[in-house]
Amino acid sequence: MKHLKKILFASAAAVLAASALTGCGGSGGSSSGSDGDTIKIGTDLEMTGNQAAYGADAMRGAQLAVDEINKAGGVLGKKLELVSLDNKSEPSEAASAAQKLVDEGVVAVVAPNMSSNALAAVPILNGAKIPSISPGGTNPKITVDEKTGKVIPYSYRACFIDPYQGKVMASFVADKLQKKRVAILIDNSSDYAKGLAKFFTDAFTAKGGTIVGTEAYLQKDTDFNATLTKIKDLNPDFIYVPGYYQEVGLIVKQARAMGIDVPFGGGDGWDSPTLAEIAGADALNGTYYSNHYAIQEDNKTVMDFVNAYKAANNEEPGVFGALTYDTIKLLAQVIKDAGSADPQKIADGLASLKTFSGVTGDMSFTDTHDAKKAAFILTYKDGKPVFADKISAD
Amino acid sequence: MDSGIIVQFFQQIINGISLGSIYALIALGYTMVYGIMRLINFAHGDIYMLGAYVGFFVTTQLQMGFFPALICAMVVIGITGVLIEKLVYKPLRSSSKISILITAIGMSLFIEYTTMYFLTPQPRTFPPVLPNTIFHLGDIIVSFQQLVILGSTVVLMLLLWYIVQYTKMGKAMRAVSYDTDAALLMGINVDHVISFTFALGSALAGAAGVLVGIYYNTIDPLMGIMPGLKAFIAAVLGGIGIIPGAMMGGLILGVVEALVSGFISSTFRDAAAFGILIVILLIKPTGLLGKNETEKV
Numbered sequence: 001m002k003h004l005k006k007i008l009f010a011s012a013a014a015v016l017a018a019s020a021l022t023g024c025g026g027s028g029g030s031s032s033g034s035d036g037d038t039i040k041i042g043t044d045l046e047m048t049g050n051q052a053a054y055g056a057d058a059m060r061g062a063q064l065a066v067d068e069i070n071k072a073g074g075v076l077g078k079k080l081e082l083v084s085l086d087n088k089s090e091p092s093e094a095a096s097a098a099q100k101l102v103d104e105g106v107v108a109v110v111a112p113n114m115s116s117n118a119l120a121a122v123p124i125l126n127g128a129k130i131p132s133i134s135p136g137g138t139n140p141k142i143t144v145d146e147k148t149g150k151v152i153p154y155s156y157r158a159c160f161i162d163p164y165q166g167k168v169m170a171s172f173v174a175d176k177l178q179k180k181r182v183a184i185l186i187d188n189s190s191d192y193a194k195g196l197a198k199f200f201t202d203a204f205t206a207k208g209g210t211i212v213g214t215e216a217y218l219q220k221d222t223d224f225n226a227t228l229t230k231i232k233d234l235n236p237d238f239i240y241v242p243g244y245y246q247e248v249g250l251i252v253k254q255a256r257a258m259g260i261d262v263p264f265g266g267g268d269g270w271d272s273p274t275l276a277e278i279a280g281a282d283a284l285n286g287t288y289y290s291n292h293y294a295i296q297e298d299n300k301t302v303m304d305f306v307n308a309y310k311a312a313n314n315e316e317p318g319v320f321g322a323l324t325y326d327t328i329k330l331l332a333q334v335i336k337d338a339g340s341a342d343p344q345k346i347a348d349g350l351a352s353l354k355t356f357s358g359v360t361g362d363m364s365f366t367d368t369h370d371a372k373k374a375a376f377i378l379t380y381k382d383g384k385p386v387f388a389d390k391i392s393a394d
Numbered sequence: 395m396d397s398g399i400i401v402q403f404f405q406q407i408i409n410g411i412s413l414g415s416i417y418a419l420i421a422l423g424y425t426m427v428y429g430i431m432r433l434i435n436f437a438h439g440d441i442y443m444l445g446a447y448v449g450f451f452v453t454t455q456l457q458m459g460f461f462p463a464l465i466c467a468m469v470v471i472g473i474t475g476v477l478i479e480k481l482v483y484k485p486l487r488s489s490s491k492i493s494i495l496i497t498a499i500g501m502s503l504f505i506e507y508t509t510m511y512f513l514t515p516q517p518r519t520f521p522p523v524l525p526n527t528i529f530h531l532g533d534i535i536v537s538f539q540q541l542v543i544l545g546s547t548v549v550l551m552l553l554l555w556y557i558v559q560y561t562k563m564g565k566a567m568r569a570v571s572y573d574t575d576a577a578l579l580m581g582i583n584v585d586h587v588i589s590f591t592f593a594l595g596s597a598l599a600g601a602a603g604v605l606v607g608i609y610y611n612t613i614d615p616l617m618g619i620m621p622g623l624k625a626f627i628a629a630v631l632g633g634i635g636i637i638p639g640a641m642m643g644g645l646i647l648g649v650v651e652a653l654v655s656g657f658i659s660s661t662f663r664d665a666a667a668f669g670i671l672i673v674i675l676l677i678k679p680t681g682l683l684g685k686n687e688t689e690k691v
Contacts, residue, residue, distance in 0.1 A: 050515075188661060215655075215659070215660045215661075216659075216660050216661045217660060218664070220616065220617070220619075220620060221620075222606070222610040222612070222617070223409070223413050223610070225409035225412075225413070225652070226406055226409045226410070226413075226651065226652035226653075226654075226655035226656045226660070226663070227655050227656075227660040229402060229405045229406055229409060229656055230402070230655065230656045230657075230660075233398060233402050246517050246612060246614075249612065250610055250611075250612060253611070257526065257528060257535075257537055258528075258535050259528075259535060274516075274517065274519065277519040278517070278519050278611060278612050280522075
């Protein structure tokens with residue numbers, strides 16, 4: 001608790017100090033963040049609470065991007081300034097942080113990375129006509145109003161949505177690995193896994209492959225021997241497991257123990273160092289998963305980012321660090337191209353964005369405000385995920 | 395293809411027995427406590443979780459091997475079980491059954507979330523303390539770890555059988571189970587017997603926790619919920635309060651789950667387990683080995 005208070009106090013102090021420096025002490029709602037010498041960008045991230053690890057990574061990515069931009073002279077002759085609020089990994093706090101950012105007069109907001117928090121923050125930001133970008137929130141409802149089916153005008157995301165990963169993996173398995181018979185093992189308690197499995201199935205069968213069997217499990221299951229015995233008998237040449245690392249680790253481990261040596265694949269739910277601890281490095285050889293970002297040794301843009309991040313924080317950037325870094329850089333580019341840091345101009349700039357190249361690849365926005373970009377395929381070598389391929393479906 | 399189905403059938407039986415022996419170990423604790431106190435100790439699944447954490451601690455921090463870790467966890471969890479009984483259930487012994495039952499549910503949540511608070515909800519991974527050897531019997535695969543689980547379970551059950559049938563304390567346990575008041579009149583210290591029962595049952599759950607930690611090599615604070623419920627079904631299936639019934643119920647449940655996943659669909663596995671509970675409660679509420687007896691008033 002003490003720790004939490006400290007962080008809250010620190011962020012409150014930072015906000016106060018920031019407003020004092022810029023001379024627009026959050027007085028009137030009409031105050032625009034481009035007044036004074038800085039352009040204020042808000043962040044509504046998971047700095048404490050359950051997803052604090054993701055939030056810390058994201059925050060470091062944002063800070064690194066801001067530092068780099070300011071070092072290079074800022075945007076339109078002004079420095080970028082982050083107004084960082086903590087949403088404590090809770091939707092209600094995410095909403096109140098969004099309201100505070102609006103009152104603070106920021107010109108754009110980095111919306112929460114966790115979908116549930118982003119869903120709480122976006123209506124407030126959209127109502128205030130402040131453009132927001134969620135770096136890693138994958139729930140379709142973040143940018144499209146479920147009831148009306150209409151796109152939320154001021155809300156964007158810097159990543160692709162989940163089902164896209166299913167398509168990407170289907171292309172990879174059919175075209176690159178040249179596999180024909182796939183068994184699918186779905187986490188039945190997760191809409192995420194079910195979505196990936198559905199899109200994988202559709203795309204894979206469209207390419208002429210066969211799904212030899214679809215089995216299911218629930219989160220927290222530990223014994224997969226019975227199901228795997230059945231799958232082994234179906235004789236697949238690839239097994240798709242679009243779940244989360246905890247169960248995936250056990251599935252791969254138990255499969256290898258019973259002599260199933262075909263490749264496995266999954267989505268970004270696999271992305272955790274714990275996966276290798278649970279499954280063991282050997283068992284993970286010949287497994288592939290799709291993700292938003294990968295460290296590519298031969299890509300200078302990516303390696304520059306990785307090295308700068310490491311130099312500043314003493315650890316490697318994660319997915320959210322990379323996506324949030326790109327989000328800030330994207331906002332800077334849009335502000336520069338628009339020639340103004342007015343929220344409406346930024347929103348127009350986002351809507352008409354042609355292309356942006358970042359560390360997570362080249363992107364533009366789809367009609368539904370999702371990022372249109374390639375996905376990365378990673379493979380495990382000695383218990384470490386390494387870049388295998390970059391694939392864009394459709 | 396025909397031989398394929400036969401191989402698969404036997405493979406599923408082996409999968410089911412190794413899963414079922416875990417259920418049986420946990421079910422024994424349920425059934426013994428029920429036999430003595432007529433209490434369904436819903437915190438039992440969480441005691442099993444604590445056992446896994448003790449095993450994790452001694453294997454990672456103290457570098458213990460398999461057997462020392464197993465024994466250490468059994469001792470620590472046995473003592474924990476007695477403490478829970480003394481601090482939580484004993485003050486309520488004269489209260490109505492429903493208050494004790496609700497207290498047990500509260501205790502279960504207390505253990506889960508206290509563990510989560512102090513040890514984080516992150517799953518931990520067990521170090522490999524047993525070799526990953528695999529034996530091929532024709533086309534059927536048995537792992538060394540499965541054999542260890544089965545072996546440990548059988549040894550522990552025989553030990554329990556000996557204690558209950560051939561020791562003085564075992565005799566006292568049976569007497570208390572038969573009629574608590576009469577046992578008290580005969581000069582049996584019922585408090586001691588209850589504590590001893592909790593110690594035994596908890597130690598077995600602790601052993602199951604360590605075995606599961608080693609076999610599946612991942613543990614987390616909520617790992618006890620589902621196995622706890624399944625073991626409860628196993629205990630009811632065999633006849634709650636009857637020790638051989640718990641062993642039988644556990645093995646049957648494990649095998650049924652494996653066969654349902656293997657030959658029908660993995661989605662129906664839990665439905666089958668809970669379906670068994672409903673069917674047994676409808677047809678023979680006293681369980682497979684239970685005798686119909688009129689409720690004492």
